[in-house]
Amino acid sequence: MSALRLGVNIDHVATLRNARGGPHPDPVRAALLVREAGGQGVTAHLREDRRHITDADVERLAAECDLPLNLEIAATEEMVAIARRVRPHACCIVPERREERTTESGLDVIGAEARLRPVVAALAERGIRVSLFVDPEPRQLEAAKAVGAPVVELHTGSYCEATGEEQQRELERLMRAAALCRELGLECHAGHGLTYANVKPVAAIPEIVELNIGHYLIGEAVFSGFVEAVRRMRRLMDEARAG
Numbered sequence: 612m613s614a615l616r617l618g619v620n621i622d623h624v625a626t627l628r629n630a631r632g633g634p635h636p637d638p639v640r641a642a643l644l645v646r647e648a649g650g651q652g653v654t655a656h657l658r659e660d661r662r663h664i665t666d667a668d669v670e671r672l673a674a675e676c677d678l679p680l681n682l683e684i685a686a687t688e689e690m691v692a693i694a695r696r697v698r699p700h701a702c703c704i705v706p707e708r709r710e711e712r713t714t715e716s717g718l719d720v721i722g723a724e725a726r727l728r729p730v731v732a733a734l735a736e737r738g739i740r741v742s743l744f745v746d747p748e749p750r751q752l753e754a755a756k757a758v759g760a761p762v763v764e765l766h767t768g769s770y771c772e773a774t775g776e777e778q779q780r781e782l783e784r785l786m787r788a789a790a791l792c793r794e795l796g797l798e799c800h801a802g803h804g805l806t807y808a809n810v811k812p813v814a815a816i817p818e819i820v821e822l823n824i825g826h827y828l829i830g831e832a833v834f835s836g837f838v839e840a841v842r843r844m845r846r847l848m849d850e851a852r853a854g
């Protein structure tokens with residue numbers, strides 16, 4: 612089975628900082644602790660309204676971060692220009708609505724091929740590995756492949772929100788989607804809403820090579836400290852992967 616990377620999303624360190632308008636707590640400081648804590652990457656979402664991560668954060672992350680940076684962006688001209696200039700290791704294209712609290716659903720790639728194909732190409736041209744954040748739907752995966760994305764990130768929100776038999780059905784959807792990724796030659800990532808309690812079944816899906824986790828980890832960091840919170844998540848992922 613391939614290795615499973617943990618990308619730590621540090622957006623909500625910035626949320627906390629922005630609550631007071633000063634420099635503390637610094638999301639870059641968190642990014643610099645990820646390696647020590649056992650994570651393999653840092654993820655940040657530069658939203659159109661800059662509600663958490665700012666342009667200055669992105670510049671500093673790109674310059675100072677000692678792990679691959681995965682920049683989440685909407686497929687807008689402004690964001691593509693920023694990403695092309697900053698050149699993070701990877702970009703995950705997400706849908707974005709101003710009024711949403713968080714990314715509520717996956718990108719609707721079907722029907723948006725003409726808009727997304729040049730975005731994927733413009734980022735890839737700068738050496739950026741592009742992923743599309745999609746619901747675990749076969750047609751979305753096929754469309755992602757068709758627009759030239761080498762990677763997809765499966766939205767785990769429906770799985771995380773479900774309980775009982777419904778959660779099992781959502782898990783099976785993720786498993787089928789991950790298997791289809793392999794058939795299509797797409798690298799498969801997953802994330803959104805993952806916690807200590809629900810991460811293991813997702814981490815055990817063999818085709819998934821990266822999980823991106825943020826909000827829960829930053830919440831737990833309040834109680835146990837950032838490094839310990841990330842370490843514990845990493846341990847659970849390793850246990851799941853070991854079977």
Ligand code: PXP
Nearest residue numbers: 714744802803804823824825826
């Ligand atoms: N992956 C993507 C594409 C996201 O947009 C988010 C949320 O910003 C995450 C993963 C992480 O989700 P959470 O903060 O719920 O762990």
